[in-house]
Each structure stands twice: as C-alpha cells, then as structure tokens.
Amino acid sequence: MKAEPLLDFYAICTPGLEPFTTLELPRLGFKEGPLFHPAKLPALRDEVQESSGGVGFRGTLADLYRANLQLRTANRVLVRFGSFKAASFPELRHEAARLPWERFLPPGRPVGLRVACHKSRLYHQGAVAERVVAALGDRLGTPPPVRKTAAEEGAGPQLIFVRLLENHCQISLDSSGPLLHRRGYRQATAKAPLRETLAAGMLLASGWDGLAPLLDPFCGSGTIAIEGALLASGMAPGRHRYFSFMDWSTFDPKLWKQLVAEADRAVRSRGPLIQASDRDRGAVQAARENAERAGVLDRIEFSCRAVSAVEPPPGPGWVVTNPPFGLRVSQGQDLRNLYATLGKVLKTKCPDWQAVLLSPDRRLPGQTGLRLVERASFETGGLAVKLWHGRVPERRP
Numbered sequence: 001m002k003a004e005p006l007l008d009f010y011a012i013c014t015p016g017l018e019p020f021t022t023l024e025l026p027r028l029g030f031k032e033g034p035l036f037h038p039a040k041l042p043a044l045r046d047e048v049q050e051s052s053g054g055v056g057f058r059g060t061l062a063d064l065y066r067a068n069l070q071l072r073t074a075n076r077v078l079v080r081f082g083s084f085k086a087a088s089f090p091e092l093r094h095e096a097a098r099l100p101w102e103r104f105l106p107p108g109r110p111v112g113l114r115v116a117c118h119k120s121r122l123y124h125q126g127a128v129a130e131r132v133v134a135a136l137g138d139r140l141g142t143p144p145p146v147r148k149t150a151a152e153e154g155a156g157p158q159l160i161f162v163r164l165l166e167n168h169c170q171i172s173l174d175s176s177g178p179l180l181h182r183r184g185y186r187q188a189t190a191k192a193p194l195r196e197t198l199a200a201g202m203l204l205a206s207g208w209d210g211l212a213p214l215l216d217p218f219c220g221s222g223t224i225a226i227e228g229a230l231l232a233s234g235m236a237p238g239r240h241r242y243f244s245f246m247d248w249s250t251f252d253p254k255l256w257k258q259l260v261a262e263a264d265r266a267v268r269s270r271g272p273l274i275q276a277s278d279r280d281r282g283a284v285q286a287a288r289e290n291a292e293r294a295g296v297l298d299r300i301e302f303s304c305r306a307v308s309a310v311e312p313p314p315g316p317g318w319v320v321t322n323p324p325f326g327l328r329v330s331q332g333q334d335l336r337n338l339y340a341t342l343g344k345v346l347k348t349k350c351p352d353w354q355a356v357l358l359s360p361d362r363r364l365p366g367q368t369g370l371r372l373v374e375r376a377s378f379e380t381g382g383l384a385v386k387l388w389h390g391r392v393p394e395r396r397p
C-alpha cells in the first residue's frame with residue numbers, strides 16, 4: 001500500500017506560548033524534524049493579531065485531526081498548502097491555480113482571505129486576494145464566494161492565508177475554524193476571563209505534574225482549574241467542537257470518530273485534587289457550569305470564599321492563579337493588601353507548595369513576600385503578562 005504523503009503544518013500560538021506548544025507536539029507523537037522549531041511569523045502578525053508565533057511540524061491528515069483535537073496551547077493549525085515564486089500577478093494566478101484546491105474546498109464553500117505582503121513587488125493585499133480567488137475559479141470551474149469575517153462559532157468560510165515575502169508566496173489553509181481556545185465549554189464567564197490556551201500554558205509552564213493537588217483561589221470562571229482537570233485526566237480539549245477540516249472534501253468522519261474514541265479510551269478515571277474558589281458567588285456558579293460542560297465537574301471542588309478563608313488540602317501542591325491586576329477588575333482597590341493577604345495565606349496554609357501567579361510586573365506579586373522568579377511571558381488581551389514562580393517556605397517549627 002502506498003504511504004500517505006506527509007503534509008507540512010504550522011500550529012499558530014499566542015506569543016510566549018511557543019515553547020509549550022513545542023513541548024506538546026512530541027507528546028502527541030510528532031517527531032522533531034527540520035520543520036519542528038518555534039519560529040516567528042512576522043509577516044502574519046498584522047493578519048493574525050492574536051498569534052504571531054508558532055511551531056512547524058509534519059504529518060498526515062490523521063495527524064492534523066489529532067493535533068486539532070489534542071493541542072492545548074495552539075490557536076489554530078495551518079496546512080502549508082503551496083509555496084512558489086510570484087513576482088507578477090499572472091505568475092501568482094498561474095502558480096496558485098496549479099495547487100490541488102479540490103482536495104480541500106468542496107464546491108460552493110465560501111472562503112476568507114488574509115493576505116500579508118512584505119518586501120515584494122506585489123504589495124497590494126486586495127489585488128493579491130483577487131488573483132488568488134481567480135486562480136481558485138480557474139482550478140475549480142467557478143470562483144468561490146468570498147466572506148470578509150471568520151465565524152466565531154461553528155462552520156464558516158475556509159480561511160486562506162497568503163503571505164508574500166521577498167517575491168515568494170506561501171499559501172496556507174486553516175484547518176481549525178474558530179480559534180482553538182474556544183473549546184466549547186466556557187459559555188458562562190466572570191470578569192476578565194483568561195483564554196483557555198493561556199491557562200493551559202500557565203499549567204505547563206508551572207511544572208505541575210498533574211498528580212499533586214492544585215489550587216486556584218481566584219478562579220473566576222474556572223479556566224485554570226478546568227484546564228488543569230482536562231490536562232491531568234488526559235481529556236482531549238477539542239472533544240466537543242467543530243473544526244474547519246470537517247468541511248473539506250477529503251474529510252473522513254470514520255477516522256475522526258476513531259481518533260475521538262481512542263482519545264476517550266486514554267482518559268484517566270482518577271485525578272488529583274483540584275480546588276477552585278472565588279469570593280464572587282456568580283463567578284463560582286459560572287465556573288461550575290463551565291466545568292460541567294467540560295465534563296470535569298466531579299474532578300474539581302468549587303467553593304465561594306475570599307482568599308483569606310481558603311482551606312487547602314494536605315500538600316504540598318501547586319497554587320496556580322490569576323489574581324486581579326487592577327487593570328480590568330478591582331480597580332481602585334488596595335490590591336497590595338490583597339497580594340499581602342495571599343502571601344500570608346500561602347505561608348501559613350500552604351508550606352512547601354509551589355506558587356505560580358500571572359501578573360504584568362513584579363510589583364504586586366512582590367507584595368506576597370515570596371521569592372519569585374519570572375518563568376515565562378505571554379500576551380493576553382493586548383497586554384504583556386508574566387508568570388511568576390516561587391516556592392512557599394516550609395513552616396518553621
């Protein structure tokens with residue numbers, strides 16, 4: 001039997017999350033190769049604002065389904081579809097029409113184009129998009145309808161990324177559809193919710209082993225605890241959602257079902273103790289509902305309480321949390337006191353635990369009195385934030 005040809009893929013992620021996407025891929029069975037490297041995509045930056053970094057890898061279509069189903073930190077997975085020289089419009093149209101679009105685009109499926117041109121003779125993004133659509137028409141018989149905006153949920157246009165850099169054109173197809181952080185479980189939100197991909201990245205960066213207890217005393221809509229439960233149990237984050245590849249001509253629903261069943265069989269029935277609390281009753285209710293939709297309600301102990309009243313389980317374990325920064329929530333409040341309280345609670349109730357906090361700078365985490373080092377930095381909602389990590393001292397006799 002002829003082996004299926006390998007395709008080049010590119011998992012786009014939020015800047016700062018590249019090392020964690022790189023960490024995830026070998027765990028999914030992808031091998032390191034010439035394409036397996038975190039790399040910046042400056043030319044796509046303007047077009048995919050939330051994702052300027054990513055990781056390239058290689059595999060079959062089944063691997064692509066698996067990457068979408070399992071990746072916790074990526075925003076979308078692209079197929080590197082075509083790569084050719086294009087220094088004029090006729091050349092662009094001719095070369096683009098040679099690509100096997102029919103493998104991916106069923107007749108009539110609308111498309112959305114994201115074009116970026118850098119240091120190239122073809123610099124007009126609209127004109128480049130027009131020629132690519134014309135090439136699609138040349139190849140498929142009729143040009144597909146063009147939509148300006150991508151769908152937030154469910155089926156939408158097939159996104160096509162066109163990048164021109166130094167007269168070289170790279171065309172990629174999005175296989176994911178709505179961004180991968182939209183796992184489908186978070187319908188109820190509290191104030192300033194964290195992206196699911198960032199919460200997963202925080203957990204991977206924290207060094208949590210998925211066995212020790214996990215505590216989030218500022219849980220809001222529960223994202224960190226839910227991602228923690230999904231991670232520790234090995235549940236596939238994309239288990240319940242739609243992906244753009246499901247509308248491709250080559251989509252194999254039987255294979256997809258098989259991969260989902262395989263992923264389900266790998267779920268561990270027992271998990272670590274995960275506690276999540278918040279002083280806001282509405283937030284805790286939202287978190288419970290989200291956890292139920294994610295299928296992990298029975299894996300998390302939720303409670304409504306202020307941080308000063310938390311009752312952590314016997315540890316040592318990990319506190320991984322996103323306290324208010326003062327930019328979006330609790331503005332004007334004395335946040336320094338809140339962080340000092342957190343420090344006091346950790347020192348008295350969580351000796352020898354690992355503490356991991358998300359904050360834009362050292363100022364507020366410093367109020368905890370813990371010795372903290374910067375572990376990683378990310379972007380969230382256009383804001384640069386850092387992950388601060390420290391060990392809570394052991395209790396002195």
Ligand SMILES: C[S@@+](CC[C@H](N)C(=O)[O-])C[C@H]1O[C@@H](n2cnc3c(N)ncnc32)[C@H](O)[C@@H]1O
Binds near residue numbers: 191193194221222223
């Ligand atoms: C930045 S939000 C957390 C968002 C959360 N990571 C999510 O994804 O939804 C901070 C949370 O801290 C909670 N909070 C503020 N002061 C608190 C206190 N003293 N004790 C417990 N929770 C508090 C707020 O109600 C808010 O939900």
